[in-house]
Amino acid sequence: MQSFIEPSAVFIHRDFVDFRKSINGLAAIVEDELNRDAYTGELFVFCNKAKDKLKILYWDKTGFALWYKRLEKQKFKWPSNIDCNEFELTDEQFKWLLSGFDVLGHQELHYQSMI
Incomplete structure (x- = not known):
């Protein structure tokens, strides 16, 4: 996401x-259900029940911005089977989510030298 x-x-x-x-309404969910400050600049991602739409809320230091994405034929792989109300994504996982991949099924790659 740019x-x-x-x-x-x-x-x-x-x-x-x-x-x-x-x-x-989304800022109220951030503060009431997630117990987080909506004014931090963090991104908060929400999904609809049909799993074909996302809304992303963030504070950009001058006001709230709301980003919306709708998939035409597929569904987002929404990790609804996690135990907590919120889940923090890495930048890579966030890109995977927006591209339609399962963010819990992927692992970040870590390489090390064999020497």
């Missing part, structure tokens, strides 16, 4: 969200 900020963290909200909610 954004105008470099987020300090990316969090997904595990439970599905009514997509009639906009900035105020």
Whole structure:
């Protein structure tokens, strides 16, 4: 995702969200359900029940921004089987999610020298 900020963290909200909610409703979920400060610049990702739409909320130091993505034929691989209300994504996992990959099924690659 190209954004105008470099987020300090990316969090997904595990439970599905009514997509009639906009900035105020999603910011309330961030603060009430996730117990996080919505004004930090962190990205908060929400998914609808059909798993074909995402909303991403963040504070850009002048106001809230809301990013929306809809898939035409596929569904997002939403990690709804995690035990906590939120899940922090790495930058790579966030890119995987936006590309339609399962973020829990992938592992970051780590290489080490054989010497």
